[in-house]
Amino acid sequence: MTVFVTGGAGFIGSALARDLIDQGKEDVLIIDKLTYAGSLESLKPVSNSPHYHFSQTDICDRDGIGALFTKYKPSAVYHLAAESHVDRSIDGPADFVQTNLVGTFTMLDAAYHYWRALEGATKESFRFLHVSTDEVYGELGPEGLFSETSPYDPNSPYSASKAGSDHLARAWHRTYGLPVLVTNCSNNYGPYQFPEKLLPVIILNCLKSKELPVYGKGENIRDWLYVEDHAAALQQVVASGEIGETYMIGGRAERTNIDMVRSICKIMDKKFPEKAPHEDLIRFVTDRPGHDARYAVDCSKIEAELGWSQSLDLETGLEKTVDWYLENLDWVKAVAADYTQERLG
Numbered sequence: 647m648t649v650f651v652t653g654g655a656g657f658i659g660s661a662l663a664r665d666l667i668d669q670g671k672e673d674v675l676i677i678d679k680l681t682y683a684g685s686l687e688s689l690k691p692v693s694n695s696p697h698y699h700f701s702q703t704d705i706c707d708r709d710g711i712g713a714l715f716t717k718y719k720p721s722a723v724y725h726l727a728a729e730s731h732v733d734r735s736i737d738g739p740a741d742f743v744q745t746n747l748v749g750t751f752t753m754l755d756a757a758y759h760y761w762r763a764l765e766g767a768t769k770e771s772f773r774f775l776h777v778s779t780d781e782v783y784g785e786l787g788p789e790g791l792f793s794e795t796s797p798y799d800p801n802s803p804y805s806a807s808k809a810g811s812d813h814l815a816r817a818w819h820r821t822y823g824l825p826v827l828v829t830n831c832s833n834n835y836g837p838y839q840f841p842e843k844l845l846p847v848i849i850l851n852c853l854k855s856k857e858l859p860v861y862g863k864g865e866n867i868r869d870w871l872y873v874e875d876h877a878a879a880l881q882q883v884v885a886s887g888e889i890g891e892t893y894m895i896g897g898r899a900e901r902t903n904i905d906m907v908r909s910i911c912k913i914m915d916k917k918f919p920e921k922a923p924h925e926d927l928i929r930f931v932t933d934r935p936g937h938d939a940r941y942a943v944d945c946s947k948i949e950a951e952l953g954w955s956q957s958l959d960l961e962t963g964l965e966k967t968v969d970w971y972l973e974n975l976d977w978v979k980a981v982a983a984d985y986t987q988e989r990l991g
């Protein structure tokens with residue numbers, strides 16, 4: 647049996663692919679265009695496994711994707727490929743509309759044509775998991791949590807394109823009966839995150855004694871989940887989630903951005919006391935346009951119905967993440983040589 651992981655050379659997709667391949671229960675075909683955000687370096691720990699398969703294919707390429715369905719006959723699709731960085735979506739939204747909307751449509755269309763020709767138990771057990779974000783629900787005030795019934799209210803080109811892709815996934819279930827599931831997760835952190843996102847930017851800038859850019863006043867709130875716990879949740883949803891349902895995934899760990907940055911600074915102070923206090927490097931910079939004030943997630947449905955729970959608290963996860971970056975600077979250089987020179991000097 648083979649499962650597909652689109653976007654499997656990216657941050658979350660590679661965590662999922664490494665975990666699936668380590669477990670060795672099925673073959674994994676990673677489908678990835680290898681944009682700036684994807685790298686085979688993130689798959690090196692598993693690339694010698696007989697369960698590892700890779701295809702450099704754009705999810706917008708209908709013929710290419712159709713041929714992969716025909717060749718590998720997957721039992722499930724984990725669809726994670728996307729343009730994922732909010733700041734880039736503001737500077738250049740076209741790729742987000744193309745990949746997140748047209749690409750998701752292409753995956754659904756190819757999956758449907760494949761699935762409807764299946765028969766018996768193979769058809770019964772097929773699943774298409776569409777992986778999405780809590781950002782599709784817009785912003786929260788000081789109180790309340792997003793849940794599976796929250797209204798969609800996206801504010802950035804990124805979240806609008808993800809919201810549209812969620813609607814397509816839902817529609818392919820309602821209209822065509824494709825066995826679709828949708829997950830909406832909060833901010834992930836952990837190893838192999840491309841160094842344009844908040845945590846790697848802060849860790850790597852601390853290391854180089856460079857300024858730590860905090861947007862606006864740093865008061866925006868995000869909920870944080872360790873990436874491997876997200877990967878475990880996705881597997882649980884494919885294994886036992888109810889077809890047509892949405893599951894929120896979160897870490898029950900709300901923090902302001904400035905608190906997150908200070909936590910990293912404190913970890914770096916312990917590791918490099920000669921450079922303490924790293925907090926002196928914090929600079930409040932121009933805010934992100936349309937910056938959502940607060941996201942927070944009620945993940946009680948997946949906990950109660952599927953028995954998933956996170957394994958790592960935020961403080962332990964942050965220590966692990968910092969350690970991973972310090973031990974894997976070669977990965978940083980390999981995936982982001984141009985980018986790190988440009989942004990991190």
Ligand code: NAD
Pocket residue numbers: 652653654655656657658659677678679680681682683684685703704705706725726727728729730731745749777778779780808830831832833834835840
């Ligand atoms: P990422 O940017 O690290 O990885 C995305 C991967 O998709 C890259 O490997 C890239 O090469 C690939 N890709 C992009 N366009 C493609 C295309 N047209 N065809 C094939 N492959 C393509 O993103 P991530 O942080 O790992 O996020 C993965 C998914 O999870 C996304 O759908 C994102 O919306 C969702 N998500 C992310 C977070 C988070 O905190 N990072 C939280 C919730 C949901």
Ligand code: TDX
Pocket residue numbers: 730731732733778779780781832833834842843844845847859860861866868903934
């Ligand atoms: O340098 C920075 N300074 C800063 O203050 C960066 C890069 C970010 N920020 C702020 C903006 C956000 O409030 O930190 C917060 C986190 O920013 P990002 O790491 O860019 O993530 P975010 O915009 O929250 O989106 C992430 O989580 C949800 C992923 O990129 C999305 O793909 C996912 O859906």
